[in-house]
Each structure stands twice: as C-alpha cells, then as structure tokens.
Amino acid sequence: xxxxxxxxxxxxxxxxxxxxxxxxxxxxxxxxxxxxxxxxxxxxxxxxxxxxxxxxxxxxxxxxxxxxxxxxxxxxxxxxxxxxxxxxxxxxxxxxxxxxxxxxxxxxxxxxxxxxx
Amino acid sequence: xxxxxxxxxxxxxxxxxxxxxxxxxxxxxxxxxxxxxxxxxxxxxxxxxxxxxxxxxxxxxxxxxxxxxxxxxxxxxxxxxxxxxxxxxxxxxxxxxxxxxxxxxxxxxxxxx
Numbered sequence: 001x002x003x004x005x006x007x008x009x010x011x012x013x014x015x016x017x018x019x020x021x022x023x024x025x026x027x028x029x030x031x032x033x034x035x036x037x038x039x040x041x042x043x044x045x046x047x048x049x050x051x052x053x054x055x056x057x058x059x060x061x062x063x064x065x066x067x068x069x070x071x072x073x074x075x076x077x078x079x080x081x082x083x084x085x086x087x088x089x090x091x092x093x094x095x096x097x098x099x100x101x102x103x104x105x106x107x108x109x110x111x112x113x114x115x116x117x
Numbered sequence: 118x119x120x121x122x123x124x125x126x127x128x129x130x131x132x133x134x135x136x137x138x139x140x141x142x143x144x145x146x147x148x149x150x151x152x153x154x155x156x157x158x159x160x161x162x163x164x165x166x167x168x169x170x171x172x173x174x175x176x177x178x179x180x181x182x183x184x185x186x187x188x189x190x191x192x193x194x195x196x197x198x199x200x201x202x203x204x205x206x207x208x209x210x211x212x213x214x215x216x217x218x219x220x221x222x223x224x225x226x227x228x229x230x
Contacts, residue, residue, distance in 0.1 A: 043223050046219075
C-alpha cells in the first residue's frame, strides 16, 4: 500500500524557535498533501492544502505566516512552525493523495508530536 | 460546509461480539466519498473502509462493513467478531470530489476480554 513518512516523530523546542516537519510519500507521487493538527482527545482539524509547485491554501483561522508550507516536489511537503509558542504544542499529521486510481484516498503519515517549552 | 456527526463519544464491546458505530453527515452534494478511519494509541491514522456515494452497495472489508443510507445521510460502521486490536478511536470522514477530509469528532471504542 501507499506509505507516507513524517520526520521528526517528536520534537521539543524552546519558545521563539522555528521547527520544520517533513512529510514524504515513499512509493507514490503525491499531487496534493494536507496538513492537520490534532489536540489531545480531539479530532483532526485541517490546517492547509498544498499542491506541488503552487502556494498552499490555508483554512480560515490558520496563520499562513506562522505555519509555512512548502510542497517543492511530488514526494515532499514541509511544514515550518515559525516562532513557536507553547500554544503551538500539538500533534501534527500530514496526508498525501496520489493521482489515478488512488485519488479518492488519503494516506496518512505517523504524525509529529511538537512540544514547545 | 459539510458537517459530520458522531453521536457516540465512547463505546465498549466484548471480544468476539459485534458493535455498530454511528455517523451522520450533512451535505448538499450528490457525489462524494465517505470513510471510516481508525486511530489506535500509536495515533497512526489507518483507513478502515471507503464508500462512494454513487454506489448503492454497502462496502465491506473483512470484519468491517458499513450501512450507507444516502437519503438519511447516515453511514454507520459495523465491526463483527471484535478483537482486542480493534480498540482505537474511530473517525468518520466526508470528502467532496478531491477535497480534504472533513472528520467527525470520533468514537472511542474499547474492546474488552
């Protein structure tokens, strides 16, 4: 099946620093990748949609200058949390969608736990 | 905007028994997709089953089956012969065309010995 990886799996950083999270589709080309955020015991909330080679589309209420998304290739998207603060601590999950017969399904990465001190 | 409602925050079932998780949704679309995802304690999202709205036949995947009632906008998941490994959060999700997934709040399922 389609495999999506995320790196790092967890990260602890100081307030004010920036953190980059990578999302890779390992065995397929992802025309679209999605970034979600999940707080404890809550559902996944979509942050943004990124298409390869174009600017990401952010959901209402998500600060595009704080959560920088780059989708430079068909297998890699990155989320950079800039000037992180404790309230940014959360579980970040990416998903990737392929073309063709796989276009109806999103495949999820294992997630990244971010703790901002 | 589409909304997905899961009215059962928590459920439990004994091993080998059958359990049904409910999901309703609201949309004005005619063509869309519905999904059930499982999130075990590892927090990895795992696709359980998928249903295309244009298909009348209910999807099945081994012990997992759905009851899709398009007119009622209902999409319940039945787990047969429950196993301890089925313990997880279960999320119902709606997808319009090739948009992003819209998730319900989830149902926490506990399978007991």
